[in-house]
Amino acid sequence: MIPPTWRYVWNNSADPRIVRAHTLADAAVTARPRVTLSWPDGEGLVLAYGGLPQGLTHVLPFLEQQRGTPSHRIRRGTTWTALVSGRAAPGADILSVGVLRDRVPERLPRHRLLLPFRVTLGVPVGPDPQEVLRRLSRKARQQHSRELRSHRRTLEVATGEKGFAFFYDDMHRPTMANRHGDSARSEDRESARVCLFQRGVLFFLRESDRRVAGMLCRLEGRTLVIRLAGVDQGSDQAYGSGTYLAMYVLILQWAAEHGLTRVDLSGCEPFLSKGIFQFKRKMHPEVVLPSNHFANKRLLLQVRRDTPSVRDFLAANPLLGFGPEQGFEAVYFHDDDRPPRLDLRWSCPGVQGHRLVDLDDFLAGLPGPSRRTSAVHPHLP
Template identity: 45%
Template sequence: MTTGADRQLAILYQGFPEGLTYLLPYLREQQSAHCGGSGMRLAGSVGWQAIRRESFAPQADLLVVGCSRRRALGLPRSRSLVLPFRIHTWLGIVGDAEAMHHSVSPNERRQFAKLRREHEWTCEAGTETADLEFFYKRMHLPTMASRHGGDSRSTDRKLAEKALFRRGVLLFVNDGGKRVAGVLCRLEDSGTTLRMRLLGVLDGDETHYRSGAVKAVYYLTMEWAAGHGVRRIDFSGADPFPGRGVYQFKRRFRPTVAHPRDHFRDRCVYVRVGRDTAAVRDFLVATPMLTVDAADRITAVHFYDADRPPRLDIRADSPGVHRSRTVDLDEFLREI
């Protein structure tokens, strides 16, 4: 195994440009937090023939390729994983609001009930264009900027009105009568599926995350759905990394993890290790992944070695995740 003073992780990304928005920001965060370097270094490009011949090293420690499912499954299998490019999480609506609350753990339920009384949270549906304007400018855009900075991604304002607001519902969480959070949803499947698309808190203020207002968005959306003939809430897309805070947050509602139904369905991410270094091992152990097995089932992978225990505290179990498995890095990297 190679060790050295330079612990920067050189990652080579090729493929769909959406990968620069959806995949690399989290990988950059993980490198910075766990590999001791000053930041992720993106390597140059490499051709498909070089990838097939496994000759992309020494350009990169990790090769990450966004490509079609068929191409990903046809690339070399050793020292590699295939991930879904995106996943979706959805929640079935059964019964009324009270029944939906009982789908989460008793402790979680009690905590929300306590916070709800303290903050006097209520749900308000915004129906006017002015409501959308307030949500988009005072909540959504500031929240994206504060949470994602330069990696912020969003939906164009006009598209949000045409494709979401006019075809869905805008819900606000009021704290003692003041709007503090909101979510813009699209109604699909003849109104039986509610897809949560854009979320925000007032002025992007982190206080509203700490107060539980974002949690209230989900609970009150569940209640609204149960009272308006909705049978499924689509929590929208997510990255294939259980360690992301949004994945762990949504887990508390016990949603089903599934392949997306949109254009991302036939896309995958091919991840291959080019070098065996301390930084690579630190990164892989710190970054559990959701992968696709030969039967197209979603499986969680946690890496470990003799010096690095698996991060089983980063739980990935959820309906729709076939199983979680631990992978010994000495075995996984033995051919390097």
């Protein structure tokens, strides 16, 4: 069995030696890539994902969630040539391919976009705790101050094993199960205890002297990395009451008071429709490539068919692509019937601006709806 410390370092370390080794291992694992096709109950968008295996937990579940219907999958072997050309999934409307950076084609064909595989959101902090509040919008500041008093909110730093057990078993695990179900991803209990609790800080948010939420963080030099979170028994009520925002603000202020220089809010997939991106954007974080092995990974998004469901999906899910210079740009799709989702905001340090893409132009030349038949399912080739 791999020790939890080794496994954590392998998956999260920014050490250049570990990153290089991880990249070499990824290249070996994907020498014979596989592709997974995902289709919905009834009519609807057919998705496919191939390449780097991390996409089966970081990319495809999010795309399936945004499609909004129960999913059915099959997985099969393929080749890189077939993946990059799109031939690996002829029945898919949208094919996403996770690739190492050095496998990205020099020139992208039409109907394809190059995205970061993941992005990291981080907040620089200085010695003044009040600077944290100034990062928030006026409305968010007022809500935080008002609820801090009315709910009698305070921040607790816990040190005992009982505190860890309460957080992991009664907060984190129920929250992950309630919010993400089978697609939940996290650290196992022993890894969380050894690699986070023993090498970091466990915070609880107390309301009227009762623990209602917690966050388990790792200390890496003068950076505090927020890794795991949860609310008491996974309650939905906490998500609508400002509990998480209050906890983030108090932790950022704690970091400022204790001489830290940065709080890593962790990362997410490169889509503005990702709820965690929109929530953490309230703290005006910097958007950067991850410092670990994900820095060498890219996501090729290939649109293969022009259908109403494809247009609906692209318009509903603006994304973060690479800008013309260093940094990212927000990309919004639209047409005459689908206005750009500018309500999903992009403004953060590291995102240079936004671009509007007309779907009529982007999808020009692609085949439209067609009948797809299969002995397995009518939506597969």
